[in-house]
Amino acid sequence: MVHPSMRLSRRSALLGLAASFTLGRASLAVAAAPTEKRFVVVLLRGALDGMGAVIPYGDSNLSTYRPELIPGAVGTQGGMLDLGGFYGLHPALAGFHQIYQAGELLPVHAVAGPYRIRSHFEAQDLMEYGSEHAMSSGWLNRVAEQMPTTSKTGTQTALSVGATLPLLLRGPAKVGSWLPKSFSRPEADLYARLQALHHADPVTGPALAEGLKERGFTDATLSGSAEQANKYAFQSLCASAGHLLAAADGPRLAALEIGGWDTHVGQKNRLGGALKPLGDGMTALKSALGDAWRQTVVLVMTEFGRTVRANGSGGTDHGTGTVAFIMGGAVAGGRVQANWPGLSSSNLFENRDLQPTADLRSVTKGILAHHFGLNTQALARIFPESERAAALGGLLRA
Amino acid sequence: MDTRTAHALIRFGLGRKGTEAPPSDMQAWLAAQLNAPDPVLSQPGATTLEGMLALQEQRNNKELRGEASPVRKIFRQEQVRYIDNLLTTDAPFRERLVAFWANHFTVSLKRGEVAAIVYPYIREAIRPHVTSRFVDMLQAVMRHPAMLLYLDNAQSFGPDSAVGKRQKKGLNENLARECLELHTVTPSSGYTQADVTAFANVLTGWSIELKMHPPGFVYRPFVHEPGTQIVMGQNFGEGQEAGIAALNWLGQHPSTYRNIATKLVRHFVADTPPPASVARVEAVLRETHGDLKAASLELTRLPDAWHPLTKLRGPVDYAVAVLRATGIQVDREKTTIPAQLAGLGQPLQTAPLPNGWPDTAADWAGSEAILRRIDWVYGLTARTQTMDPMEVATASLGPLLSPTTAEQIRLAGSRRDAMTLLLASPEFLRR
Known part of the structure; x- marks a missing residue:
C-alpha cells in the first residue's frame, strides 16, 4: 500500500522522470500490491519473431526457410550467443546472455496464447485479457485482486505512469493515472x-x-x-521501473511496453535495432532493482510469432508460435524450456508458422503459483476457462 | 457508404462523426442545412453589447488583468462554444460557410482589442447572413464594432469635419482600402488611390462608443467629411446614408460577385478555380442579386466539386475532422484544443493579416507543418486503445480509403501506429 503522504512524494519523484515516459513507443505502468515479491510484465507490441531472437540453429531445416535471417555461427565475431547447444541468442541480446549465464534467464520457446488469429490488435487484447474473448479487466489487474489482503494493506492503490494504462492493468483494482503533457513523437x-x-x-x-x-x-x-534517436528511452524507463519497485513503499507490479517488432521488411537490420534496447533495458532494470532482483520475476511476452519463411522483402509476416522470456533472481534459468515441435513442413502450423507447444497462460500460471503462492482457484479467476492450460512447474527455483 | 456520400461529408462538411448514420441523399442533406436556420442562433452566446461592456469595464479598471479580465472570460467562454459546435454540429456545411465568411471578413486578435467581441461579431454580423444576400452581410460587418476597431475606422477623421479641423486630425484609410481590395471589388476592378480616399471620406464618422452607455456602434456627424464624394465614378452624398449607399453599390458590383465566386470555388472545389465553375457561381450571384444561399447550393451542383480529395485541409478543418472521426475527448474548457490548433499553425480568430487565412495546399503543406500533424495525431492516438483502426478508417473515409493506406493499417504493429497511419494518411489530410 502506498500511504497518501508517500504517494505524493512518489508522484513528485515520477514527475522528474517525465521525459523518459514520453519518448518513443515505450511506456510504463505500475501498481501496488500487498507483497514483497516483484512481478514485471514486458509487452512486445507488434509480434516478436521468436526464431529471430532465440534461433534454433540446431534444427537443420531452419536454413532452408530463412538463410538471410540467421546471424553468424556461435563463436564467430558478431555471431549468435549460445544457449546450450541447440539454440542461440541474437547477438543484440548480449544483456540477456549475461543474465542467462548467471542462471537467471529462462527462454520458453514455441509458445502462443490460446487464440489463433493474426491481427495485432485483437491478439494484443486477448493476450492482455488473458482469455480467448474480451473481458472487463486485464489479467495483471486480476492478479492484484487475488492477492490476500492483510490488515495493513487496506484498499489497494496503484499509480499508472504514461499516456495510457495498458489493458493488461485495467480493471477493478484501483489504478490512478498521470498524463504527461508534452507531445510525443513517433519513432x-x-x-x-x-x-x-x-x-x-x-x-x-x-x-x-x-x-x-x-x-x-x-x-x-x-x-x-x-x-534510433530514442534508443535510450526504454532503458531509462526500465531503470525508473527498477527504482520504483525497489523502494520499500513502492509498487510491486509493473507493465512495460516496447514496440518495433513488426519486421515485415528488412528484418536483418530492424530486429537487432529493436532487441538491443530490450536487452539493455533488462540490464538496467536488474541493476536498479539491486537486492530486490532476488525477489523479482520478469515475464517478456508478445502477441504472436512470425512466419518461418522469410518473405519477399527480407522480412517475416504474422505467424503463431514464438518465444517468451522469464528472468529474475528466483528463476530456474540457464537453459531453454521447450518442447521443440520441429521445422519440417509437416510440423509447421498451417505450413507456415512455428507450431506452438506451450500455452502462454500455462507459463504465466506457473510463475504466479510459485512466486505469489496463488492456488488453483485464484489462478482460475485470473485466467478463466484455462483448465487445459495447466500451470507449468519448475520455472522458478524451489 | 458510397464514394459520393464519403466525399460530400468531407468536401462540404466537417467530417463524419464516428459511425453516425450518413445521410441518404447528399444534395438534399446539403440543401436542408441552408434552408433551416443556423442552429447556433437559438443557443446561448455572448452579445456584442456584453462584449463591449466587458471591454469598457477593462478599460476603466486597469487592475482587471490576467484571469480577472472580463474580456478574457468572454473570449474563453465563446471559444469553447465555438469549438464544441464544430465538433458536434449536424449542420456542418452551414458551419463551413460561417468559417468561410468569417475568414473573408477577417477580424483577428492580432490588433484592435477585439477579443471580447470577435465571437459576437461572427454571431451577429456573419451567421444571420450566410444564407441571405451578400450586401446584407457587408452592411452588417462594416458597422460592427469589431471591424471598426480591427481596421481603425474609429480613428478616422474627415480633415474638413468639425473635429478634424479643430484637432488637426485626418483620415485613416485602412477600412476603406481593405473593403475595396479584399471584401468587395478587388484591384482588378481598376479603382485608384483617389477612389480609396473618397471612400474613406464616405466612411468617416462610422465609429464606436466606448465611454457612454450603451457602448457600441455610433455615427459621429462631427467627424464626418462634408461634401459629395466620387467613388469609382459614382456620386455619394453626405452623412451615414452615403456610406450605406456606397456599400450597397459595392456589395452588388459585378467585380465583387466575381471575387466571391472565385474564393468560394477555391475553397470548396480546387486550389486553381476552374473558370467554368467560377462563371456558374458568378452568374447565380448576378441573377439573384447576391443571394448566398443560391450561390452555395450552386457550389454543390458543380461537377468539378465532386472530384474527391483535391483540397488539402487547413489545420482547423483537419483537427476537427480527426476529433469528429475518433470521438477523442480533448479538454475544451481550458486551453488545450486552442493551444493545439495554434501548434498546428492556425490559432482560432488569429489570422496574421486582414486577408485572412490562405486557402491553398501550398500555404499549408510546409514541411514542418505536415510533421506537426503527424506528431499531433501520434500524441492524440495514445488514447485510442479501444478503437478498431479499420473501423474508424472505413467510417471516416469509406471508399476514399486507399488500398495502400488500408494495407499499412492492417500491417501496423499497434493500434496507435495504425491510427497514426490512418489519420496522417494523404487521404485524411485532404477533403
Whole structure:
C-alpha cells in the first residue's frame, strides 16, 4: 500500500522522470500490491519473431526457410550467443546472455496464447485479457485482486505512469493515472511508413521528405539500419521501473511496453535495432532493482510469432508460435524450456508458422503459483476457462 | 457508404462523426442545412453589447488583468462554444460557410482589442447572413464594432469635419482600402488611390462608443467629411446614408460577385478555380442579386466539386475532422484544443493579416507543418486503445480509403501506429 503522504512524494519523484515516459513507443505502468515479491510484465507490441531472437540453429531445416535471417555461427565475431547447444541468442541480446549465464534467464520457446488469429490488435487484447474473448479487466489487474489482503494493506492503490494504462492493468483494482503533457513523437520507422504512404502525393510527399531531413533523419535511420534517436528511452524507463519497485513503499507490479517488432521488411537490420534496447533495458532494470532482483520475476511476452519463411522483402509476416522470456533472481534459468515441435513442413502450423507447444497462460500460471503462492482457484479467476492450460512447474527455483 | 456520400461529408462538411448514420441523399442533406436556420442562433452566446461592456469595464479598471479580465472570460467562454459546435454540429456545411465568411471578413486578435467581441461579431454580423444576400452581410460587418476597431475606422477623421479641423486630425484609410481590395471589388476592378480616399471620406464618422452607455456602434456627424464624394465614378452624398449607399453599390458590383465566386470555388472545389465553375457561381450571384444561399447550393451542383480529395485541409478543418472521426475527448474548457490548433499553425480568430487565412495546399503543406500533424495525431492516438483502426478508417473515409493506406493499417504493429497511419494518411489530410 502506498500511504497518501508517500504517494505524493512518489508522484513528485515520477514527475522528474517525465521525459523518459514520453519518448518513443515505450511506456510504463505500475501498481501496488500487498507483497514483497516483484512481478514485471514486458509487452512486445507488434509480434516478436521468436526464431529471430532465440534461433534454433540446431534444427537443420531452419536454413532452408530463412538463410538471410540467421546471424553468424556461435563463436564467430558478431555471431549468435549460445544457449546450450541447440539454440542461440541474437547477438543484440548480449544483456540477456549475461543474465542467462548467471542462471537467471529462462527462454520458453514455441509458445502462443490460446487464440489463433493474426491481427495485432485483437491478439494484443486477448493476450492482455488473458482469455480467448474480451473481458472487463486485464489479467495483471486480476492478479492484484487475488492477492490476500492483510490488515495493513487496506484498499489497494496503484499509480499508472504514461499516456495510457495498458489493458493488461485495467480493471477493478484501483489504478490512478498521470498524463504527461508534452507531445510525443513517433519513432523513425513509423515516420518511414508515413513517408512511403505520402511518396506519390505531389504536395505532401515532398513536404514530408523535406521535413524529416530538416529534423535530421537520414535515409539510414528511416530504413532502420542506423541506431534510433530514442534508443535510450526504454532503458531509462526500465531503470525508473527498477527504482520504483525497489523502494520499500513502492509498487510491486509493473507493465512495460516496447514496440518495433513488426519486421515485415528488412528484418536483418530492424530486429537487432529493436532487441538491443530490450536487452539493455533488462540490464538496467536488474541493476536498479539491486537486492530486490532476488525477489523479482520478469515475464517478456508478445502477441504472436512470425512466419518461418522469410518473405519477399527480407522480412517475416504474422505467424503463431514464438518465444517468451522469464528472468529474475528466483528463476530456474540457464537453459531453454521447450518442447521443440520441429521445422519440417509437416510440423509447421498451417505450413507456415512455428507450431506452438506451450500455452502462454500455462507459463504465466506457473510463475504466479510459485512466486505469489496463488492456488488453483485464484489462478482460475485470473485466467478463466484455462483448465487445459495447466500451470507449468519448475520455472522458478524451489 | 458510397464514394459520393464519403466525399460530400468531407468536401462540404466537417467530417463524419464516428459511425453516425450518413445521410441518404447528399444534395438534399446539403440543401436542408441552408434552408433551416443556423442552429447556433437559438443557443446561448455572448452579445456584442456584453462584449463591449466587458471591454469598457477593462478599460476603466486597469487592475482587471490576467484571469480577472472580463474580456478574457468572454473570449474563453465563446471559444469553447465555438469549438464544441464544430465538433458536434449536424449542420456542418452551414458551419463551413460561417468559417468561410468569417475568414473573408477577417477580424483577428492580432490588433484592435477585439477579443471580447470577435465571437459576437461572427454571431451577429456573419451567421444571420450566410444564407441571405451578400450586401446584407457587408452592411452588417462594416458597422460592427469589431471591424471598426480591427481596421481603425474609429480613428478616422474627415480633415474638413468639425473635429478634424479643430484637432488637426485626418483620415485613416485602412477600412476603406481593405473593403475595396479584399471584401468587395478587388484591384482588378481598376479603382485608384483617389477612389480609396473618397471612400474613406464616405466612411468617416462610422465609429464606436466606448465611454457612454450603451457602448457600441455610433455615427459621429462631427467627424464626418462634408461634401459629395466620387467613388469609382459614382456620386455619394453626405452623412451615414452615403456610406450605406456606397456599400450597397459595392456589395452588388459585378467585380465583387466575381471575387466571391472565385474564393468560394477555391475553397470548396480546387486550389486553381476552374473558370467554368467560377462563371456558374458568378452568374447565380448576378441573377439573384447576391443571394448566398443560391450561390452555395450552386457550389454543390458543380461537377468539378465532386472530384474527391483535391483540397488539402487547413489545420482547423483537419483537427476537427480527426476529433469528429475518433470521438477523442480533448479538454475544451481550458486551453488545450486552442493551444493545439495554434501548434498546428492556425490559432482560432488569429489570422496574421486582414486577408485572412490562405486557402491553398501550398500555404499549408510546409514541411514542418505536415510533421506537426503527424506528431499531433501520434500524441492524440495514445488514447485510442479501444478503437478498431479499420473501423474508424472505413467510417471516416469509406471508399476514399486507399488500398495502400488500408494495407499499412492492417500491417501496423499497434493500434496507435495504425491510427497514426490512418489519420496522417494523404487521404485524411485532404477533403
